[in-house]
Amino acid sequence: MSIELKNVTKTYGGVRALDSVSVKFGGGLVYGLLGANGAGKTTMLNIITNRIYADSGEVLIDGESAPGNDRALGKVYMMAEANLFPDSMRVEPALRLTAQFYPGFDMDYALDVARKFELPLKKKVKALSTGYSSIFRLTLALSCNTPYVIYDEPVLGLDAQHRDLFYRLLMEKCAEGEQTAILSTHLIQEAANLINHAVIIKKGRIIRDAPVEELSSAAHTVSGPAALVDAYIAGRKLLSVNAIGGLKTASVEGEPDAGAPAGLEISGIGLQDYFIGLMNEEEGK
Amino acid sequence: MRFAPIFKYRMRDCMISMGVVVLVMIALTALCFFGIVTFGQIESSDGSGEVIMESTTMNFGMPVAIFMFVLSIVSIREDMRLGIQNGAGRGTSFAANTACMLITAVAMNLTFFLLTLLWNQLDTGVYIVDIFGALYFGEPFLAGLGDLAVSTAALLSLSVFLAALGVFTSLMYWRLNKAGKWIVSLGTGAVIILFVDVIIRYEAIAKALGRFLDWLFTTPWNMALSFAVLAAAFYAFARLLVRRNAITAATA
Numbered sequence: 001m002s003i004e005l006k007n008v009t010k011t012y013g014g015v016r017a018l019d020s021v022s023v024k025f026g027g028g029l030v031y032g033l034l035g036a037n038g039a040g041k042t043t044m045l046n047i048i049t050n051r052i053y054a055d056s057g058e059v060l061i062d063g064e065s066a067p068g069n070d071r072a073l074g075k076v077y078m079m080a081e082a083n084l085f086p087d088s089m090r091v092e093p094a095l096r097l098t099a100q101f102y103p104g105f106d107m108d109y110a111l112d113v114a115r116k117f118e119l120p121l122k123k124k125v126k127a128l129s130t131g132y133s134s135i136f137r138l139t140l141a142l143s144c145n146t147p148y149v150i151y152d153e154p155v156l157g158l159d160a161q162h163r164d165l166f167y168r169l170l171m172e173k174c175a176e177g178e179q180t181a182i183l184s185t186h187l188i189q190e191a192a193n194l195i196n197h198a199v200i201i202k203k204g205r206i207i208r209d210a211p212v213e214e215l216s217s218a219a220h221t222v223s224g225p226a227a228l229v230d231a232y233i234a235g236r237k238l239l240s241v242n243a244i245g246g247l248k249t250a251s252v253e254g255e256p257d258a259g260a261p262a263g264l265e266i267s268g269i270g271l272q273d274y275f276i277g278l279m280n281e282e283e284g285k
Numbered sequence: 286m287r288f289a290p291i292f293k294y295r296m297r298d299c300m301i302s303m304g305v306v307v308l309v310m311i312a313l314t315a316l317c318f319f320g321i322v323t324f325g326q327i328e329s330s331d332g333s334g335e336v337i338m339e340s341t342t343m344n345f346g347m348p349v350a351i352f353m354f355v356l357s358i359v360s361i362r363e364d365m366r367l368g369i370q371n372g373a374g375r376g377t378s379f380a381a382n383t384a385c386m387l388i389t390a391v392a393m394n395l396t397f398f399l400l401t402l403l404w405n406q407l408d409t410g411v412y413i414v415d416i417f418g419a420l421y422f423g424e425p426f427l428a429g430l431g432d433l434a435v436s437t438a439a440l441l442s443l444s445v446f447l448a449a450l451g452v453f454t455s456l457m458y459w460r461l462n463k464a465g466k467w468i469v470s471l472g473t474g475a476v477i478i479l480f481v482d483v484i485i486r487y488e489a490i491a492k493a494l495g496r497f498l499d500w501l502f503t504t505p506w507n508m509a510l511s512f513a514v515l516a517a518a519f520y521a522f523a524r525l526l527v528r529r530n531a532i533t534a535a536t537a
Contacts, residue, residue, distance in 0.1 A: 046531075049369065049372075051369055051532045052531045053529045068376055069374060070287045077372070080370075082534035083534055084369065086367065098371060101290050102371070146372075
């Protein structure tokens with residue numbers, strides 16, 4: 001049971017937003033869909049939910065072709081940045097209307113989430129600030145209880161307290177293990193603890209698709225006096241190097257060297273560091 | 286099934302809008318009766334030039350047709366967005382909107398048919414002008430139940446055609462890019478001018494058009510049939526337009 005994209009290509013004008021992308025999301029995991037601006041993340045998510053069509057390729061949801069298929073599309077809820085609710089609709093009626101589409105929608109939970117975030121239920125959806133608009137949409141996404149939920153920039157405009165609350169609620173939701181979540185975000189460090197599996201996309205192509213542990217163990221960070229670091233990294237594949245004064249920090253691909261000299265600090269690499277290193281490597285910096 | 290929630294939402298919205306229009310039309314008719322507003326006046330004379338009777342007129346047909354056109358324009362994109370946000374395919378959202386437009390057109394025409402019948406019983410001096418009556422029965426005020434029913438059927442057909450045209454126009458402009466919008470907007474005017482020119486230049490085409498118009502104005506059923514065919518064609522084109530267009534959010 002999964003969302004599966006097979007050789008999906010999408011072009012805007014002369015630009016390939018997605019270039020023969022094949023990827024699978026499923027297994028009750030939390031996927032981090034990571035990429036720079038314009039990498040093709042939102043295009044991919046819009047194609048999955050049939051907001052736009054791919055030029056070629058297939059989108060399957062639990063084995064069924066998704067475009068135009070109510071049964072397949074009904075298994076996915078997407079919290080997108082764009083508001084697709086009618087301008088005149090107020091928050092509470094929008095929650096109730098969504099509940100009519102999704103049999104698993106938990107209205108009590110939705111109202112509880114709205115209360116925790118102090119979301120004004122009487123206000124028009126259109127009149128909500130950027131932060132509250134995000135809260136409104138994430139309230140829907142958290143409450144719909146579909147097998148797949150897509151969060152596209154879920155914490156846009158949210159303050160630190162609300163971001164923390166959202167991550168906690170998402171963690172609780174995902175702990176139930178019945179829902180596969182796709183989290184597309186630029187705030188990798190904040191969401192890193194939630195993400196089980198990372199899909200990294202660059203210029204419309206998937207460049208990494210692996211469990212986070214695998215990516216973390218595929219590289220490590222070494223820091224210490226510049227001379228020692230230089231000696232350590234000689235001949236190794238580097239993801240990134242930063243130097244401040246006489247100290248240097250390098251992200252290096254592969255297992256750490258057991259016989260590393262004293263004075264060097266070796267640690268695992270975080271998802272954000274891995275991502276930045278990978279992007280730099282791809283750009284040949 | 287994701288048809289029902291979209292249908293229920295839209296139908297409720299349509300009925301509220303329809304209720305407002307009906308109330309406004311009743312209020313305007315009452316204002317006509319009290320001489321506060323007037324949309325047209327009929328004067329009758331006894332032949333000596335002296336006016337012996339003055340009546341004011343009201344019309345329900347055009348507001349019904351225009352209402353359906355506007356309603357379809359504003360509702361179709363909203364329903365497509367609502368559907369796609371909530372996991373409904375384009376076909377489902379389109380079908381729900383179409384069903385609502387058809388039901389609203391029927392309800393609207395039936396309401397004004399009954400209102401006209403009722404008004405005609407009151408002998409108020411305010412006459413409800415009937416366009417199809419003027420075109421086909423040589424009488425702008427229809428009092429007979431049968432004639433009024435035929436006129437209502439023709440108006441229903443016109444209403445559905447305008448709803449289809451509204452849906453088609455809204456979806457076409459949604460799908461087109463900026464250059465496309467300019468081309469279509471200017472091109473439509475150009476085609477009309479060209480068509481007039483073609484009719485003037487080519488007698489055979491003018492005669493064919495004349496024969497069609499003769500047929501069209503023979504009976505209201507011919508007009509109703511023509512509008513029904515056009516409505517079906519525009520709904521078919523509209524469905525094709527929405528098949529692969531991008532469902533985008535409304536811009537502020």
